[in-house]
Amino acid sequence: MGRKVVATAGAMFAVVLSVVLVGGQVGSGGFLWWGNHEPIYIYGDAGFTVDNGVFSGSGTSADPYVIEGWRIDQPPADYGIYVDHTTAHFVIRDCVIEGTTQAGIYFNTVQNGRVEDTQIGLSDTAIYLLDSSHNTFERNVIAESKYGVVAAATSQSNIFTGNTFLDNGINGHDPHRRNQWYLNGVGNCWSDYVGYDGDGDGIGEIPYYALNDRYPLMSPPVEWTRVAPAGLTYAGNHVSPDGSLVVSSETPISLSALDLGSGLAEIQYSIDGGPWTVYAGRFYLIGEDGPQKLTYYGIDHLGNVEQQRTVSFMLDNHPPITEIEIGEPKYEDSRGIWITSKSRIALNLVQASTYGATQTFYRIDGRGWQRYSAPFTITGADGPHQISYYSLNASGVTEALKTIMIMKDDAPPSTRGAQASSSGPDVVVNVGSTTTPVVAPTPPLVGEPVPPVEETPPVVDEVQTESDTT
Numbered sequence: 064m065g066r067k068v069v070a071t072a073g074a075m076f077a078v079v080l081s082v083v084l085v086g087g088q089v090g091s092g093g094f095l096w097w098g099n100h101e102p103i104y105i106y107g108d109a110g111f112t113v114d115n116g117v118f119s120g121s122g123t124s125a126d127p128y129v130i131e132g133w134r135i136d137q138p139p140a141d142y143g144i145y146v147d148h149t150t151a152h153f154v155i156r157d158c159v160i161e162g163t164t165q166a167g168i169y170f171n172t173v174q175n176g177r178v179e180d181t182q183i184g185l186s187d188t189a190i191y192l193l194d195s196s197h198n199t200f201e202r203n204v205i206a207e208s209k210y211g212v213v214a215a216a217t218s219q220s221n222i223f224t225g226n227t228f229l230d231n232g233i234n235g236h237d238p239h240r241r242n243q244w245y246l247n248g249v250g251n252c253w254s255d256y257v258g259y260d261g262d263g264d265g266i267g268e269i270p271y272y273a274l275n276d277r278y279p280l281m282s283p284p285v286e287w288t289r290v291a292p293a294g295l296t297y298a299g300n301h302v303s304p305d306g307s308l309v310v311s312s313e314t315p316i317s318l319s320a321l322d323l324g325s326g327l328a329e330i331q332y333s334i335d336g337g338p339w340t341v342y343a344g345r346f347y348l349i350g351e352d353g354p355q356k357l358t359y360y361g362i363d364h365l366g367n368v369e370q371q372r373t374v375s376f377m378l379d380n381h382p383p384i385t386e387i388e389i390g391e392p393k394y395e396d397s398r399g400i401w402i403t404s405k406s407r408i409a410l411n412l413v414q415a416s417t418y419g420a421t422q423t424f425y426r427i428d429g430r431g432w433q434r435y436s437a438p439f440t441i442t443g444a445d446g447p448h449q450i451s452y453y454s455l456n457a458s459g460v461t462e463a464l465k466t467i468m469i470m471k472d473d474a475p476p477s478t479r480g481a482q483a484s485s486s487g488p489d490v491v492v493n494v495g496s497t498t499t500p501v502v503a504p505t506p507p508l509v510g511e512p513v514p515p516v517e518e519t520p521p522v523v524d525e526v527q528t529e530s531d532t533t
Contacts, residue, residue, distance in 0.1 A: 100133040102140035108151040116144075122151030127177070130155045137162035143183070145169040146176060156180050166191035167208070170198060178203060182287060189231070192218040201225050201246075204287045211235050214242050226251045227283040230431055235274045244271070250278035256429045259447055259468060282451060282464040303459040307354060307375040315345040318359055325364040332359035348378050352418040352458070383421050383454035383462040384414040389469070390438070400469045407438040410452050419457020426451050441471050 103116045111117045111128040120128035128151060135143040135158070143160035144167070146153075152175045160167040160183045167183035169191045170176060176198040183189040184206035192198070192214045199222045205211045206229040214221065219241035228234040234253055235244075244250060250271065258269035260281045267279040303309050310316070320327045330342035335355050348355055355376045360369040389400060390407040402408075415421035423435040428449055441448050448471055453462045 102138040127152035141165035170195040244276040250276040252280040307377040379458035
């Protein structure tokens with residue numbers, strides 16, 4: 064079909080791509096333009112403007128200002144987003160802020176702010192609060208910074224819930240305990256938390272005392288993807304490290320168009336440079352796992368042709384699945400799985416994408432994550448130890464975090480003898496906590512001295528403090 068491009072005032076139409084995840088809606092609806100932005104500085108309620116990255120809102124509790132979808136990376140200023148002396152309601156969401164020399168997000172005398180679903184890392188301080196109160200921080204990743212959160216001066220009544228604090232020098236500084244680190248029974252995930260989950264509800268039995276988080280989460284509610292979204296992307300979809308949208312062959316893709324002139328005649332699309340097809344309804348990507356490109360454009364009834372647009376996808380039909388294998392010596396009873404420091408633990412990848420390399424990560428007792436390369440053992444004191452692990456495809460698809468609690472026991476039993484009873488030929492020897500009847504030896508002849516019963520001293524296991532081996 065012949066195509067002509069005519070630029071007229073009436074030819075104002077555009078094709079909009081929709082990607083719908085099976086089983087639910089796409090994020091909060093609509094698409095986001097993830098673009099790079101200079102540092103944002105807002106002074107006073109009048110500073111919430113489009114030039115300062117505000118998309119919408121009027122500043123009320125029902126209609127807060129919205130700063131959404133920006134990436135601020137190694138900004139020339141010493142902050143990413145600085146909000147100064149405001150009382151209007153606002154939300155910062157779905158942003159990526161990294162590499163600041165002072166603070167990723169800086170609130171100075173701020174109330175009624177909310178930060179959610181934002182990744183802040185690789186900074187001196189991820190979040191700095193000065194004389195700020197009644198702000199909420201939820202579902203954020205705060206990672207690899209010198210300080211995670213600093214609540215300075217009279218900062219109080221700020222709420223932190225459902226956040227992931229990952230490998231910061233100091234996760235939080237709240238010296239006067241004026242802020243709240245949980246909400247409705249949901250705390251935060253701390254990479255240096257050393258408690259345990261006795262009832263398997265995902266919440267640690269011991270509070271995170273450093274910040275009085277009474278309900279610390281055992282696994283990250285949000286993983287740090289280190290993803291720099293590029294171009295047109297959509298809330299709710301996975302994004303691969305190169306900015307492509309990650310889909311499966313069950314993800315429906317739709318195209319729709321708006322035209323203010325003669326009306327839409329048709330939409331054409333092509334996949335990976337293949338033949339052009341007239342769009343007739345939702346379609347799906349098929350083939351081997353890996354990158355695919357979708358190109359599309361619209362045509363109106365006057366033959367005006369929209370400029371072609373291309374969106375990159377990453378097809379991944381094989382999410383990672385990892386299984387743990389615990390080697391011998393191993394014993395299992397109603398209390399759990401028992402091992403020694405010689406028991407080798409392997410993480411076996413049983414399913415992975417056919418595109419790129421899949422990586423597996425693990426950590427022991429809440430310490431830093433390590434990339435798995437070979438079976439490892441558990442060292443240190445006897446008692447409970449927690450192993451967490453997951454795998455990550457090259458596409459960016461991450462397996463749900465898995466956690467297992469095992470008991471290490473390197474101490475041999477302590478055997479104690481008991482003097483023979485005159486009522487019968489049997490004596491009882493206590494071996495650990497197990498009572499076992501045994502046949503007594505032949506008693507000595509009358510007049511022979513009876514040798515004393517010797518007690519075998521208990522063997523105390525030497526506590527090993529070296530780092531986990533892999």
